[in-house]
Amino acid sequence: MMEGHDTGLFPLWLASSLLLGCGVSLSLGQNETEPVVLEGKCLVVCDSNPSAEGGVTSSFGISVRAAGAKVAFSAVRGTNHEPSDMSNQSMTIYFDQVLVNIGNHFDLRSSVFLAPRRGIYSFSFHVVKVYNRQTIQVNLMHNEYPIISAFAGDQDVTREAASNGVLLHLEREDKLYLKLERGNLMGGWKYSTFSGFLVFPL
Secondary structure (H helix, E strand, O other): OOOOOOOHHHHHHHHHHHHHHHHHHEEEEOOOOEEEEEEEEEEOOOOOOOOOOOEEEOOOOOOEOOOHHOEEEEEEEEEOEEEEOOOOOOOEEOOEEEEEEEOOEEEEEEOEEEEOOOOOEEEEEEEEEEOOOOOOOEEEOOOOEEEEEEEEEEOOOOOOOEEEEEEEEEOOOEEEEEEEEEEEEOOOHOOOOEEEEEEEEE
C-alpha cells in the first residue's frame, strides 16, 4: 500500500480493464450526475445536461453524438420538365420523390433542406438538360445565396448532364435548395437528383 495515494482507485480501474477485456459491461459513478458507462470496449460518458446541439458533453471534455445526429436525404424528380408551373417565379427546382430522408429535414413540398444543427455537411446534385442548342445553369443556394454552380452547354448534345458537390459549414436552420438559373431540365426517368448528409456536428 502506498502512502499519500487513494488506493481504492487502482483496484477499481484494474477491475474495469479486466471486465472490458472480457466484454462485460460496468457502470462507474464519478458523481451523482456524471456516470461513466463502460459497454464492451467502448467508453461512453453520460451527462445529465446535454448540449443545445443535441450531443452530450461531460466534464472530461468528451462529446458523445446523440441519435439525432444522423441526417441524410436524397431526392429525385420523376415527372415533367423544369421550369414547371411551381417554379416559374422562384426558379426553385422541385422534387417529387424522396429516396432517403433520415431525420425528415428535407421538405419535399418546398424541396428545401433545413439544417437541424451546426456542422459540416456534404451536398451533391446531378441534372440533365432537355434540348440541344441551349445552356443550363443550376446553383446550389445557401440562404438565398449561390454557393456552387453547374453548367451544361454543348450545342450538339441533347441529354447533357451537369453536376457538382461541396462540403459546407452550416449553422442550425440554414436552408439549402437548387435553383435553375437558365435552360430546361429533363424531368422524367429520375434524371435530376439532389442529396446531402451531415458529415459531423460541431
